[in-house]
Amino acid sequence: MTAEPTPLLQVSGLRKTYPGDRTPVVAVDDLSFALRPGGALGIVGESGSGKTTTARMLVGLERPDHGEILVQGTPLAARTRGRAARLARAKAVQIVFQDPYLSLDARLSIGETVDGVLRLHGAPSGAARADRVRELLAQVGLGDREAAALPRQLSGGQRQRAAIARALAVEPAVLVLDEAVSALDVSVQAQVLNLLSDIRRDTGIGLVFVSHDLAVVRYVCDEALVMYRGRTVEHQPVADLLAAPRHPYTRLLLASVPRPGWNPEAIGEQRRELAAADALVR
Structure with missing residues (x-):
C-alpha cells in the first residue's frame, strides 16, 4: 500500500479571540484542514466569518490562541525571533493581499521590489539575479516596461501580477491569496485566475484562496471550506459543495x-x- 504523502499544509484546532466589551470575541474556533501538495483550497465566507483572520494566522500576522500550523510536516513558530526565523517563515508561506497598491513600495519600481526580495533571501548578485527578476516577471506576464514602472504607473491587474511575482520570488511552499481578485474587473479577474492555475500546475505550489465569491473558488480550487461566525460548517470538493450544499x-x-x-x-x-x-x- 502506498503511504499518503505528508500534507503540504496541516492546520489543527486553530482558535483566535479578541477582547470584547464584556466577553472575548471568537474570530476563529477550532479550525482544522489539510492541503495536499499542489492542492488548492478555497476558504469561503462573508465579512465576519473568520476567513481573513485565518489567512493572517497562516502567515504569522496574527498569533493563534490555540492550535498548530505545519508546513511540510514542520511546525510554524507562533512567534519568530531573529532574521533567520523570519526568513524561514516567509519562505514557507507567502500572502497576496486584496489591494497590492498598499503592499507595494510606491518608491520602488516593480523590478527593484522583486530584486529586493531576492537579495534579502540570499540570491546571487549580478546578472544571475537580474535574470531571475526577469524570469519571475515573465512568469506572471510582465516585461521590461512593467519592471521599470512604479506601482502607480500600472493598472490594478498589473499590480496584482507584480505582487504575485514578489511572493513567488522566495519559492514558498504555500501561497495564501486574501480576496486577491475581488477588486479587479471581471476580465482581469479571469486573467489572474488563469495565471494562478498555470503557476500551480508548473510549480506544484499549494494555494489557499480566501474569498467571499463562490464563482472564483469554483474556477481555481479543488476543495472549499465554508466558515460561518468563525467555525467550519462545511468542507467538500468544490463540485460537490456547489451541486449539493449540506x-x-x-x-x-x-x-x-x-x-x-x-x-x-x-x-x-x-x-x-x-x-x-x-x-x-x-
Whole structure:
C-alpha cells in the first residue's frame, strides 16, 4: 500500500479571540484542514466569518490562541525571533493581499521590489539575479516596461501580477491569496485566475484562496471550506459543495448570487432564521 504523502499544509484546532466589551470575541474556533501538495483550497465566507483572520494566522500576522500550523510536516513558530526565523517563515508561506497598491513600495519600481526580495533571501548578485527578476516577471506576464514602472504607473491587474511575482520570488511552499481578485474587473479577474492555475500546475505550489465569491473558488480550487461566525460548517470538493450544499449557510451563500428570479427579501428572511437558530445553539 502506498503511504499518503505528508500534507503540504496541516492546520489543527486553530482558535483566535479578541477582547470584547464584556466577553472575548471568537474570530476563529477550532479550525482544522489539510492541503495536499499542489492542492488548492478555497476558504469561503462573508465579512465576519473568520476567513481573513485565518489567512493572517497562516502567515504569522496574527498569533493563534490555540492550535498548530505545519508546513511540510514542520511546525510554524507562533512567534519568530531573529532574521533567520523570519526568513524561514516567509519562505514557507507567502500572502497576496486584496489591494497590492498598499503592499507595494510606491518608491520602488516593480523590478527593484522583486530584486529586493531576492537579495534579502540570499540570491546571487549580478546578472544571475537580474535574470531571475526577469524570469519571475515573465512568469506572471510582465516585461521590461512593467519592471521599470512604479506601482502607480500600472493598472490594478498589473499590480496584482507584480505582487504575485514578489511572493513567488522566495519559492514558498504555500501561497495564501486574501480576496486577491475581488477588486479587479471581471476580465482581469479571469486573467489572474488563469495565471494562478498555470503557476500551480508548473510549480506544484499549494494555494489557499480566501474569498467571499463562490464563482472564483469554483474556477481555481479543488476543495472549499465554508466558515460561518468563525467555525467550519462545511468542507467538500468544490463540485460537490456547489451541486449539493449540506449546510443552510452554504445554501444561503449560493442563493445570494443575483440571477433571474432572485428574491432579496426571501434571502433576508433566510438569513434572519439562520442567525436565530445559531444564537440558540450558542
